[in-house]
Structure formats: C-alpha cells, structure tokens
Amino acid sequence: MSLPSFLRSPPFPQADARVAGPGRTALPDDALALLREARVGGAFWEPHDPWTELENEGQLTASGADERVGIAAILGLPVTVTAPGPYGQPEDDLPALRQRLLAVLASTACRDPFTGEVASFETTVELLSQWRREIAANRRIVAALGMAWWKRQEIRRFLWVPERRLQIYRNPGRAVRGAGKAGGSLAVWPSRVSPQLIDRARASGVGLVRVEDGFVRSVGLGSNLVPPCSVVVDSRGIHFDPAGPSDLEHILATTDFPxxxxxxxxxxxxxxxxxxxxxxxxxxxxxxxxxxxxxxxxxxxxxxxxxxxxxxxxxxxxxxxxxxxxxxxxxxxxxxxxxxxxxxxxxxxxxxxxxxxxxxxxxxxxxxxxxxxxxxxxxxxxxxxxxxxxxxxxxxxxxxxxxxxxxxxxxxxxxxxxxxxxxxxxxxxxxxxxxxxxxxxxxxxxxxxxxxxxxxxxxxxxxxxxxxxxxxxxxxxxxxxxxxxxxx
Incomplete structure (x- = not known):
C-alpha cells in the first residue's frame, strides 16, 4: 500500500520543493513533539490551516485516511475514526493513533529539496517550520512599493503566498489605496518611505512593512543590479534606524537563545x-x-x-x-x-x-x-x-x-x-x-x-x-x- 506523505511542502512555483517521498527514515524519540512545536504536516500553508482549525474545533470525526487524524492525535484532541486508513482504525484510542502516525512517518524518506539528497527528520521539520513562519508573515502583506524591476522576481519569492500574486506598485498613492482595499499591509523598500507615505498609510489604516537587503546578500553589488539572495522583512521599523524599535532589536532584546x-x-x-x-x-x-x-x-x-x-x-x-x-x-x-x-x-x-x-x-x-x-x-x-x-x-x-x-x-x-x-x-x-x-x-x-x-x-x-x-x-x-x- 502506498502511504500518503504527511510531510508535504507548500506548492512553490519556482522549483520542486518536496521534502518527503517513498522510503524509510530514522525518527527521533521526540518526533511528534517536534511536529507539534513546528505545527507542520498536512496542508499547513493553506489559509484554513488544519492545525488552527482543529484547535478551534477541539475534536475531530473523520476517516482514518484523513491526515487531520494525525494532526489531532499530535494535539491530543478527542478523535473518532469512522473508517480504516493509514492514520487510524475505528477502534483506535489516542496512543494507537499516534503510533499509526509514527509508522507513516517512518515509512517516509526525508529529502533535501536544495540538493535532492537524503535529509534528517529534524532538518526537514525545521525547514517546514521556517516556510510556515514566512508564509504566515507574508499573508498580511497584500501589496508592495519601491521594488526595482531587476529584483522583483526575488521579492515575489520572498513574499510568496500560494493563493495570490503580489501586486507591486510604483505610485505611492495607488499602493496605499491598493493595500487598503485588500485589507492588508504594504511592503516598502526603505528608500521609498517618506513622511507623506507614512501619513497617507496611517490615515488609511494601512500598515507598512519595510523590506531591505540582508547581511549576506549576494555575490556582487546591488548597485550593479545583482538581485538579493537575502532580505529582511521588518514590521516594527528597520534595523538601521535606532530612532525606533525594529524586529531585529526586539529579537536581540527578548530572545532566550537556546x-x-x-x-x-x-x-x-x-x-x-x-x-x-x-x-x-x-x-x-x-x-x-x-x-x-x-x-x-x-x-x-x-x-x-x-x-x-x-x-x-x-x-x-x-x-x-x-x-x-x-x-x-x-x-x-x-x-x-x-x-x-x-x-x-x-x-x-x-x-x-x-x-x-x-x-x-x-x-x-x-x-x-x-x-x-x-x-x-x-x-x-x-x-x-x-x-x-x-x-x-x-x-x-x-x-x-x-x-x-x-x-x-x-x-x-x-x-x-x-x-x-x-x-x-x-x-x-x-x-x-x-x-x-x-x-x-x-x-x-x-x-x-x-x-x-x-x-x-x-x-x-x-x-x-x-x-x-x-x-x-x-x-x-x-x-x-x-x-x-x-x-x-
């Protein structure tokens, strides 16, 4: 029987992002705890994320072929299995459902999408967790302003969400109106942030998210039109302006670094x-x-x-x-x-x-x-x-x-x-x-x-x-x- 892949990847359009396939993988003792902390498995990138929906519902009735049974078991929610499947049988209790999920995971080979080689379970979960965090942050960004034509492809990849193409504006007024109409935030290159734009965005209830080059950026200068391989996406301010807080400053001031x-x-x-x-x-x-x-x-x-x-x-x-x-x-x-x-x-x-x-x-x-x-x-x-x-x-x-x-x-x-x-x-x-x-x-x-x-x-x-x-x-x-x- 071909088992479904619980560890699926978001459908990035630019490349094959699969992190799992047929085979076997060694699972750590805390495999389910890692999944619960990362909240990955199933279609976690969708607007109606199964992890959030199940937590809100507090219980699940579904076929054992439904991967939500595995998610509910990880979350410790009451589950009623209506028909047999790889994730559960009708007579299974919670420990049995978790064992079935572990069996599904152990029958999946983890893959590094960047090299195509074998990857560890822990590395795979961490990568999926990163993708989850970035996509979740991107959902509030509905438009962009001030992105030069030669780096727009990369910006769209940095700010990607599956159900829409990022609208990039050149005119500040149109950008604020577009973001306001869509009910989200506007991503702006800091050199395009002016007092007038800040006032206009505030009056329209549009949040500004600053996007700037990262610290290990590329081989070649931005001034030579080399697109960035790294950016920062800051919802509080921007790291180079000490006059106000930034996401980086918040990270450095508050993170308990394990x-x-x-x-x-x-x-x-x-x-x-x-x-x-x-x-x-x-x-x-x-x-x-x-x-x-x-x-x-x-x-x-x-x-x-x-x-x-x-x-x-x-x-x-x-x-x-x-x-x-x-x-x-x-x-x-x-x-x-x-x-x-x-x-x-x-x-x-x-x-x-x-x-x-x-x-x-x-x-x-x-x-x-x-x-x-x-x-x-x-x-x-x-x-x-x-x-x-x-x-x-x-x-x-x-x-x-x-x-x-x-x-x-x-x-x-x-x-x-x-x-x-x-x-x-x-x-x-x-x-x-x-x-x-x-x-x-x-x-x-x-x-x-x-x-x-x-x-x-x-x-x-x-x-x-x-x-x-x-x-x-x-x-x-x-x-x-x-x-x-x-x-x-």
Whole structure:
C-alpha cells in the first residue's frame, strides 16, 4: 500500500520543493513533539490551516485516511475514526493513533529539496517550520512599493503566498489605496518611505512593512543590479534606524537563545569566516592585502554618505573624511587603512574622498580585494554604521562604532554613538549572530529559488554556486558608473 506523505511542502512555483517521498527514515524519540512545536504536516500553508482549525474545533470525526487524524492525535484532541486508513482504525484510542502516525512517518524518506539528497527528520521539520513562519508573515502583506524591476522576481519569492500574486506598485498613492482595499499591509523598500507615505498609510489604516537587503546578500553589488539572495522583512521599523524599535532589536532584546541555536550560529559563523564570505562576496585569500608592519593596524570603512543607515544612525556625522580625522585622533600611533565604499568607487553613489585628503590621516588606501581578506589583516575596525563592523566581530576583531549600527549596544563593541535604552542587554557573540543571521533575515537558494536557511546560501557562495541571473547587465552597469564618475 502506498502511504500518503504527511510531510508535504507548500506548492512553490519556482522549483520542486518536496521534502518527503517513498522510503524509510530514522525518527527521533521526540518526533511528534517536534511536529507539534513546528505545527507542520498536512496542508499547513493553506489559509484554513488544519492545525488552527482543529484547535478551534477541539475534536475531530473523520476517516482514518484523513491526515487531520494525525494532526489531532499530535494535539491530543478527542478523535473518532469512522473508517480504516493509514492514520487510524475505528477502534483506535489516542496512543494507537499516534503510533499509526509514527509508522507513516517512518515509512517516509526525508529529502533535501536544495540538493535532492537524503535529509534528517529534524532538518526537514525545521525547514517546514521556517516556510510556515514566512508564509504566515507574508499573508498580511497584500501589496508592495519601491521594488526595482531587476529584483522583483526575488521579492515575489520572498513574499510568496500560494493563493495570490503580489501586486507591486510604483505610485505611492495607488499602493496605499491598493493595500487598503485588500485589507492588508504594504511592503516598502526603505528608500521609498517618506513622511507623506507614512501619513497617507496611517490615515488609511494601512500598515507598512519595510523590506531591505540582508547581511549576506549576494555575490556582487546591488548597485550593479545583482538581485538579493537575502532580505529582511521588518514590521516594527528597520534595523538601521535606532530612532525606533525594529524586529531585529526586539529579537536581540527578548530572545532566550537556546544552546542548540547558539551552536548552530557558531557553525554558521565559522563557515562564513573560513570561506571568506561577506555581504557581497565569497573571496579567496588576497596576497596583495598582506600587512608589513608590527604596528597596530586599524581599518576605517567608508560608507555611502547619503545612505539611509548613515543618515539614520550616524548621529549627524556623514563625512568619510571627518570619520578618518576622528579615528586618527583616537588612534595616533596606529597604522590606519582606509577602505573606500565599493558603490562609491563604482561611481554610483556619493562619498568619494580624494586620495590626497585621505592620506592626511590614513597610512594606506585599500580599495582592492575582498573585505573578508582585508579583515583578516587588521587588529581593529572603526565604523560609522557600516556592516563591516559586524563582519569584523565575526572574525574576533575590536570594533569601535562612531554611530549607532544595529550591532552596537549589546556589549560587544566600543560605542561612541548614542545607544537607545531599548538595548543594553549583554549578548554573547553567537547570540548576536543567531539573531542577526538566522532569526531576522530571509534567504533564497540561488540554485532553486526556494526559500532556504542561511546555511544553504552560505554553502552556495562558498562553492561559487551563487550565480547572478542578471549577470549580462553587470558590465553595462559598471560602464555607467565609470561614466558617471568621470562626469563629476
């Protein structure tokens, strides 16, 4: 007899997402407890989720062929089986129904949808749980605004729900009206959030959900039109603006990080460091970046001067040259390396510092090579709000924050900027990593396009398997940047 698959996957349109098939799997002793906590099994992604409906009903009468019998047994609800099936017989009591479900699960081979290889039961349940959380959060988002054409395919995948196609608007007024008519929230790229939009949304009763690039984003720059493989979806605010709370700040301030999560974060951090992965790259060791001094080496990471994170978290400081001057005053005996921002170097953004001006305070300008290899050579990093400071923490470097980035205020950095009272909790490094890289962002597998855990994207980047689907545009974008820089 062919047994039905209790561990079904949502019907993602972009790839085969099956996580189970014919075969056998080893079940842990707490298999049913894992399913109950994750609330996966059956068509959990549907609007009328069987887990919620059964809890509301409090009992079930159904055929033993109905997988809801297994869900009700996990929930401990009274069940009446009307006809025999793989999930139960009419004479079965609750313990017997649970045993039948375990038999169904043991007769299912778990599959990794990203590789097609065998997966463990625990990994499979965790992946289904991730998909459940993301789809549930996506249901309140009914429209989007400010998503560039070259990343819309990825945005629709990040915000996917099975019964509708996400409507993406270009006009703020139409976007708010569309979201209001549909009775849900509007997802907005933060650069498109204006006071007028906030007022209009508030007046219409439309919630705003901010969507921004994640922290391990892609191989290649967004300014070169490389779509993101990671984003954050924040319903409270956005991580780079310390003026108000964000989902990330809430996670870091309130989560009780269990040992299994921090151990996972430690493994992820070690993989990122070992393979030289940073936000935009996975770089091999670069011999050109070797230090040749016994002095303390301090890296100053420049930023785009009109970037939202600089304007929101810089405490009024935006100038890369002024940041350099301040670092020299604080580190008079150090050898200071200045790293221009790649978007500025590419000619797309504001913040260029003439070499002669930079070398009044810096000993060396390091524009080439990967950030990971550069961080391996320095002792300390000074930043305004740059993600470089977080990447330096991953590698055990000292970090001084002149502004208020999301990783400041948790006891791991020297903070010169004003830190909100909402922070102040002391975190271990891998607790910070768990919040920042596992619990807060979302990821897409660049090979299948499926939502994935961070380990999948990091693994693809480490093996150079994170190709850009719009790679043909990159040379044109670089040429445009050079022309723009030349015309200034």
């Amino acid at each position: 040992p299994v999560l921090t151990a996972r974060a430690a493994r992820l951090r070690e993989t990122i460091v070992r393979h030289g992965i940073s936000k935009y790259s996975a770089a091999a060791d670069d011999a050109a970046l070797r230090r040749d001094t016994a002095r303390r080496v301090v890296l100053v990471s420049a930023q785009v001067e009109d970037d939202k994170s600089v304007l929101a978290g810089g405490g009024g400081l935006t100038s890369n040259l002024e940041l350099l001057r301040r670092v020299r005053a604080l580190e008079p005996d150090a050898e200071i390396w200045f790293r221009p921002h790649p978007d500025v170097e590419a000619g797309h953004r504001k913040g260029a510092v003439p070499a002669g001006e930079a070398l009044k305070y810096a000993d060396r300008i390091v524009a080439e090579g990967g950030m990971a290899a550069l961080l391996d050579q320095v002792d300390a990093v000074h930043v305004l709000t740059s993600l470089t400071g977080f990447e330096a923490l991953l590698r055990g470097r000292e970090v001084t924050c002149h502004g208020t980035p999301f990783y400041a205020g948790w006891g791991l950095t020297r903070d010169l900027g004003e830190v909100p009272d909402r922070r102040g909790r002391k975190l271990a490094l891998d607790e910070l990593v768990a919040g920042v890289l596992i619990l807060y962002p979302r990821y897409l597998d660049p090979a299948t396009g499926l939502p994935c855990p961070p380990e999948v994207l990091v693994g693809r980047m480490a093996k150079a398997q994170a190709a850009n689907r719009l790679g043909w545009l990159a040379p044109l974008r670089r040429l445009q940047g050079r022309l723009m820089a030349f015309s200034r």
